[in-house]
Amino acid sequence: MKALHFGAGNIGRGFIGKLLADAGVELVFADVNQAVLDALNARHEYPVHVVGEQAKVETVRNVSAVNSTSDEIIDLIAEVDLLTTAVGPQILERIAASVAKGLIKRHEEGNARPLNIIACENMVRGTSQLKQHVLKALPEQYHSWLEANIGFVDSAVDRIVPPSAADSSDPLEVTVETFSEWIVDKTQFVGEPPAIAGMELTDNLMAFVERKLFTLNTGHAITAYLGQQAGHQTIRDAILDGQIRAVVQGAMEESGAVLIKRYGFDAEKHAAYIQKILSRFENPYLKDDVERVGRQPLRKLSAGDRLIKPTLGTLEYQLPHDNLVKGIAAALHYRSDQDPQAQELATLLEKQGVQATLAQISGLDAQSEVVSAAVKAYNATA
Numbered sequence: 001m002k003a004l005h006f007g008a009g010n011i012g013r014g015f016i017g018k019l020l021a022d023a024g025v026e027l028v029f030a031d032v033n034q035a036v037l038d039a040l041n042a043r044h045e046y047p048v049h050v051v052g053e054q055a056k057v058e059t060v061r062n063v064s065a066v067n068s069t070s071d072e073i074i075d076l077i078a079e080v081d082l083l084t085t086a087v088g089p090q091i092l093e094r095i096a097a098s099v100a101k102g103l104i105k106r107h108e109e110g111n112a113r114p115l116n117i118i119a120c121e122n123m124v125r126g127t128s129q130l131k132q133h134v135l136k137a138l139p140e141q142y143h144s145w146l147e148a149n150i151g152f153v154d155s156a157v158d159r160i161v162p163p164s165a166a167d168s169s170d171p172l173e174v175t176v177e178t179f180s181e182w183i184v185d186k187t188q189f190v191g192e193p194p195a196i197a198g199m200e201l202t203d204n205l206m207a208f209v210e211r212k213l214f215t216l217n218t219g220h221a222i223t224a225y226l227g228q229q230a231g232h233q234t235i236r237d238a239i240l241d242g243q244i245r246a247v248v249q250g251a252m253e254e255s256g257a258v259l260i261k262r263y264g265f266d267a268e269k270h271a272a273y274i275q276k277i278l279s280r281f282e283n284p285y286l287k288d289d290v291e292r293v294g295r296q297p298l299r300k301l302s303a304g305d306r307l308i309k310p311t312l313g314t315l316e317y318q319l320p321h322d323n324l325v326k327g328i329a330a331a332l333h334y335r336s337d338q339d340p341q342a343q344e345l346a347t348l349l350e351k352q353g354v355q356a357t358l359a360q361i362s363g364l365d366a367q368s369e370v371v372s373a374a375v376k377a378y379n380a381t382a
């Protein structure tokens with residue numbers, strides 16, 4: 001089997017690409033980072049440091065790379081059996097035109113083998129969103145062929161992979177935690193799902209996506225935002241701060257109460273899931289900066305993402321949300337010179353004040369109780 005994976009970054013090299021290569025798949029990475037592309041094509045292998053109590057270095061072999069803006073991509077899409085992505089939610093729209101061109105070539109060459117596409121991003125049903133972008137870029141005459149031959153498979157992806165240590169001179173080296181979980185919607189495949197160790201199939205994906213995004217990512221984001229406000233550099237330092245930990249655990253429990261109502265999760269197992277996540281944040285072997293985890297605050301404060309969506313759930317079921325609101329207020333304080341969204345957030349706050357800014361970014365009613373409470377919490381910590 002041959003696969004094309006867009007995004008040879010942290011999760012691409014450290015998780016999805018590794019699983020595919022380990023399963024014996026012939027893997028081509030597509031990226032725009034020339035240093036990474038050159039190194040992959042020179043060496044065809046790279047080291048993955050799996051850190052934990054028993055650290056080990058595993059070598060991923062038999063990989064190559066192409067520039068995702070080149071025409072080689074089109075030929076590959078016409079040919080491969082699996083296409084995966086880990087590029088970031090905002091990039092999916094940018095790669096859609098190349099995917100559409102590749103699909104046209106595949107059709108014209110009469111390639112009738114199924115192709116399954118799986119976006120591995122921190123998004124609810126990210127592959128379905130990619131499909132909409134591809135359909136927009138694809139002339140209508142190919143749409144019925146696409147429905148019959150191309151599977152757009154949603155997934156939930158969970159492994160903490162921060163950028164490699166600053167002292168590493170190897171652009172391919174990647175450091176990952178021991179834990180990993182990749183769950184895909186088995187109902188969306190065209191043809192048989194490929195057998196890839198570590199890729200789990202489910203017919204109840206939404207429960208897993210929301211469980212992951214609105215527990216791990218909710219807690220992670222709040223740890224980052226409160227951590228930055230308190231002057232901590234890393235997620236570990238932040239979560240070891242008792243005051244921050246109480247809010248983070250409280251927020252995950254508030255979000256968890258919604259998930260338990262919505263999906264019928266077992267309350268005890270969910271409490272254990274939260275404890276496991278707290279211990280992952282404490283991982284002494286990973287150096288994960290609060291600035292990385294808090295990146296792109298406008299995305300993280302949008303209506304469907306990890307802070308607002310669980311809060312809306314608490315309103316739906318009339319459940320408490322004090323800690324989630326503290327997390328929302330802390331997100332509004334996030335600052336980063338490297339992050340255009342952080343700068344846009346600061347400009348919006350300066351121009352129109354906190355109430356209007358939060359309402360605009362989140363889609364919440366400016367007069368709502370949640371916005372008032374977040375404004376109060378924001379001002380209390382300004």
Ligand SMILES: NC(=O)C1=CN([C@@H]2O[C@H](COP(=O)(O)OP(=O)(O)OC[C@H]3O[C@@H](n4cnc5c(N)ncnc54)[C@H](O)[C@@H]3O)[C@@H](O)[C@H]2O)C=CC1
Pocket residue numbers: 006007008009010011012030031032033068086087088089091094095120121122157158159160161162
């Ligand atoms: N790092 C992590 O622990 C996890 C990340 N994710 C998700 O995975 C996605 C990627 O995250 P990371 O790997 O951390 O980011 P990253 O920044 O390390 O990797 C993204 C890669 O995409 C490449 N890229 C950018 N534009 C591209 C284009 N047009 N075509 C092809 N490649 C392009 C970049 O050069 C980079 O190598 C995000 O959606 C993130 O939320 C999900 C779970 C865990």
Ligand SMILES: O=P(O)(O)OC[C@H]1O[C@](O)(CO)[C@@H](O)[C@@H]1O
Pocket residue numbers: 122157158159160161216217220221292293294295296
């Ligand atoms: O990748 P995003 O969506 O910006 O968010 C960062 C987060 O995602 C992760 O990369 C893992 O899912 C975490 O490290 C963190 O919660």
